[in-house]
Amino acid sequence: MTMPVIPLVDIREGGAALLCRSHRAGAERLLAAGKRKMSVPVVTLFDGRSSRWAARTDNPYRVEIAELAAGMPRGIWFMNFCYEWGCTTAVAEAETGGMTMRRTLDWPFDGLGRELIVAHQTGAAGDFYNITWPGFAGMITGMAPGRFSLAINQAPLRLKRGWPVAAGWLWDRVQVGRSRALPPAHLARRVFETCTDYTAAVRMIRDTPIALPALFSLAGTRPGEGCVIEHLGVETRLHAAPEAVANDWLSGDLTGHPRGKENATRRARIRGAAASPLAWLVAPILNADTRMAAEMDAGAGTLMLRGYEKDGAATELFVL
Template sequence: MDQKSLPEIPLIELGDGLWDLTDPALRSRAYDLLVEGRRLVGKTRLRMLDRFSRAWAERTDNPHCADIRRMALDLPLGLWFMNFCYEWGCTTRVSTHPETGQPSLMRTLDWPFVGIGRNLVIGHHSDQAGFDFYNLAWPGYTGVITGMAPGRFAIAINQAPMRKPTPVLVLNWLLARPRIWNTKALPPAHLLRQVFDQCPDYNAAVIMLSETPLALPVIFSVAGVRPGETCIIERLENDHQHLAGDNATGNHWQRYDLPAIPRGEDSHERRDQLAREEWQRMAEFHWVRPPVLNPFTRLAVETCPANGHLRVQGYEQDGPATSEFLLSQKM
């Protein structure tokens, strides 16, 4: 499809505030996602999952409770679950350009949830301390799954493999809840939000991502701004393993020897293909091809935090759902 005929990805200036779900355009995107969520899990289940998510968030004093509660006044069913659901696949690579020495991050996000690609928005957060970042998300989402802070770092979350897998997405989600019910640790996306809000550089981000207790296992990919500032962090709730330097990851453990089933389709194949890509292909989404590209791909990203470069495209099952968003800053 011609790029010019595809809808653009909105860039929303958020400052240090919230998504404004009273804005008709943002509300329409959020509502479309929640409708698809009801279709995926059913209205009754979604209501139950929403209540469970809210109860857990409030009991653990999650720092985003007040924000979600406020936004849920405008979209009462599904917003809590949308902020705490955690069932997707991803393929991510962090590597250093052979000529410039600048680290970069490339990633796709895969999810059976229809509408993520076409409703993608980019929130630009900034505060009085001068920490700004771009959050690739959807209206109403308070965490960070993929983000880029110009001059600091780019970080993406990959879902860790399943400990007790079933073929049913909702059941997988429910089976994980008893393990975290008694913890007050943050979910990974909310820890990552704190990193973007608080960390001045790559080293501070890696320490915070490695040492902060988590509610659930996760895989973080981190690219800084100087040569050598690339790593993948495999996290359990209270433990971590580093894969230092240029590398790629899917949805399986590379350092941990634990019984688990990879998330998504072809995790090892996706990871290996992206790791093998030549630098000549690592631009303008030439690397977004099967199996990295698959029917569940909803997002593709290329970013270099050293020069503020950010390229994003949304996908749905039938291919690109948005035109390419391109941001380029001279740092």
């Protein structure tokens, strides 16, 4: 049986709204899946809160997200401000002499693997490729040929002593609602649009406050251009490549409730995996919650990508 092919869509003119219009059915399927998972009342509540928060904070992508939401079922705003995934990411020297990034995204959300799209986008600093979905304006995984690759992992949950995880999640949402800073996925997109090289990307990430903690992985084009940045909201910690990260802090003095499962094992496996393409994609890096696996080399301008669902591979292998 032939599996779906991940489309490469040029949205350098038209942006995320064009992508949503051209793949509306996929966006509607993702919204429906989100409502089944989170419930209609929860999605409706946070959709409205997200829209108001974007307006209050003068979010630079709010007009674009409003275009996405126009004429669509409720949920687009929530989709663009929701960060609940697990990830495993590694940055190391590539056999080509440059730097490579290996990356998976885990989220028990039906359809994310089948609906993957590679969007060809552009900004003041040049073109880039965004591994994304119809209806989403931000970036969590991408590659800019000749510049850098970047991925975001969800950071540990800020949890007060003695609190259950659910209470910590709600408190985190309250803290985000009080912030006026960019969400991590919007900072990532700004980096791709405006940073001309790896050094500029590192500087912008470290100098820009964000609305909630996140783990940024960066890989440039030359040996040594690679790192994981623990971004606490304002303060940052940089860990030079070769390095790998899951959904726990690398710094031993930082506290929080790790996201995802088997963080230490996932990090160790991806860091010590074979160099051949996608040979690192083994359990528990690959698991029932994995929805995407990618390998990127910005120096060579290459990107390998496959979508997954809970029962295994859901798309053909995409090669750029």
